[in-house]
Amino acid sequence: MAKRSIVSDRVAKIGKSAIHEMTRLSRDVEDVAFLSWAKPTSGTPEHINAGAIEAIREGLCGGYSGNAGLPELRQEICRKLKRDNRIDADPSEILVTVGAIEGLSAAVMALIDPGDEVILPSPTYSTHVRQVVIASGKPVFAATIEDDGFVLDIDAIRAAITPKTRAILYCSPSNPTGTTFSEKQIRELAGVALEHDLAVITDEAYEYFTFDGHEHFSIGSIPEMRGRVISCYTFTKTYAMTGWRIGYLHADEELIPQITKAHIPLAICAPVVSQYAALAALKGPQECVGKFREHYRSMRDLMCERLDRLPGVFQYAKPSGSYLMFPRILLDEGRDSAAFCKKLLREARVSTTPGSAFGPTGEGHLRLSFCVTAEEIDKAFDRMEQYFG
Numbered sequence: 538m539a540k541r542s543i544v545s546d547r548v549a550k551i552g553k554s555a556i557h558e559m560t561r562l563s564r565d566v567e568d569v570a571f572l573s574w575a576k577p578t579s580g581t582p583e584h585i586n587a588g589a590i591e592a593i594r595e596g597l598c599g600g601y602s603g604n605a606g607l608p609e610l611r612q613e614i615c616r617k618l619k620r621d622n623r624i625d626a627d628p629s630e631i632l633v634t635v636g637a638i639e640g641l642s643a644a645v646m647a648l649i650d651p652g653d654e655v656i657l658p659s660p661t662y663s664t665h666v667r668q669v670v671i672a673s674g675k676p677v678f679a680a681t682i683e684d685d686g687f688v689l690d691i692d693a694i695r696a697a698i699t700p701k702t703r704a705i706l707y708c709s710p711s712n713p714t715g716t717t718f719s720e721k722q723i724r725e726l727a728g729v730a731l732e733h734d735l736a737v738i739t740d741e742a743y744e745y746f747t748f749d750g751h752e753h754f755s756i757g758s759i760p761e762m763r764g765r766v767i768s769c770y771t772f773t774k775t776y777a778m779t780g781w782r783i784g785y786l787h788a789d790e791e792l793i794p795q796i797t798k799a800h801i802p803l804a805i806c807a808p809v810v811s812q813y814a815a816l817a818a819l820k821g822p823q824e825c826v827g828k829f830r831e832h833y834r835s836m837r838d839l840m841c842e843r844l845d846r847l848p849g850v851f852q853y854a855k856p857s858g859s860y861l862m863f864p865r866i867l868l869d870e871g872r873d874s875a876a877f878c879k880k881l882l883r884e885a886r887v888s889t890t891p892g893s894a895f896g897p898t899g900e901g902h903l904r905l906s907f908c909v910t911a912e913e914i915d916k917a918f919d920r921m922e923q924y925f926g
């Protein structure tokens with residue numbers, strides 16, 4: 538009799554992460570130019586570190602907090618949601634989570650039964666696909682419109698709906714494309730969700746990083762959407778707090794206890810020291826956020842300028858948000874983006890991420906991160922100019 542694997546089919550069918558694979562391969566390349574990670578390179582601002590250190594000294598961090606998070610943190614989050622997202626929230630509607638990622642996982646777990654379909658405008662963040670698969674749901678990809686800068690294709694979303702569709706999960710500004718979905722499009726998407734009685738889960742990790750007058754819009758601010766939206770946020774990007782693992786979500790007060798049932802077995806509560814750091818982030822000066830935004834905007838401009846000097850190799854849409862972009866590879870060999878990325882790493886010593894990691898419409902592209910220094914971008918593009926030249 539054939540021996541059955543001890544690993545669940547659900548997990549076994551998840552492929553290796555292309556992002557981690559490129560990181561691993563990059564370690565063997567001396568002096569690599571690294572454009573593979575969507576991770577802030579700046580350190581956490583000092584006043585945030587100080588808030589955490591003070592809480593440790595006061596002996597506040599040794600125990601669990603309530604499952605939903607510290608009351609004073611949830612209060613501050615409500616202020617921020619009102620000010621920046623136009624969401625009127627009560628602290629009872631906030632769940633503090635282990636980064637946006639745990640919030641998203643708990644949200645998907647709370648909404649999705651085995652076989653339920655979740656529509657992902659794609660290319661999409663690879664982790665979202667995995668979250669749906671781990672919940673035994675079925676990811677359904679609805680292509681965005683690349684020629685218009687990867688904007689939502691509302692007709693494609695409508696066409697993807699079946700009787701099994703339960704939710705739409707999207708991130709804006711987008712990882713991997715850098716597109717900020719407009720308020721108009723998000724309102725149209727809300728109309729579709731209302732018409733078909735669907736839930737919406739958002740990943741708003743890059744909410745503060747939009748450029749050229751593009752503004753982030755939260756679907757959770759639309760009053761009619763109350764009760765069907767779970768909005769997920771994080772401190773990771775806004776305040777360069779990747780390692781603190783702290784985020785939160787907002788949903789209406791009937792949904793929160795259900796999502797909390799999924800949150801407890803995943804985390805019990807978010808790390809308490811990080812909750813104090815998050816409190817310091819929200820209560821402290823906000824200049825750091827503007828500084829990060831300005832840095833990313835100027836790195837985006839530099840990357841676009843350098844891409845323009847490589848005619849015939851890539852074609853790109855200028856990102857309106859996040860710190861990522863997703864050029865199409867114009868060369869024949871780019872049809873297999875994973876092979877292309879590995880070759881580029883081996884032969885030009887430039888580390889990028891293959892587009893195939895971001896759903897079927899990602900193939901033939903590369904994801905480039907401009908969350909790096911100008912020197913890193915110049916190093917990578919000097920090498921590519923020589924390599925493709």
Ligand SMILES: Cc1ncc(COP(=O)(O)O)c(C=O)c1O
Nearest residue numbers: 575636637638708712742771773
């Ligand atoms: C769209 C998106 N969501 C979430 C995350 C991670 O968020 P967190 O660190 O808050 O879990 C990332 C990190 O790259 C991301 O790109």
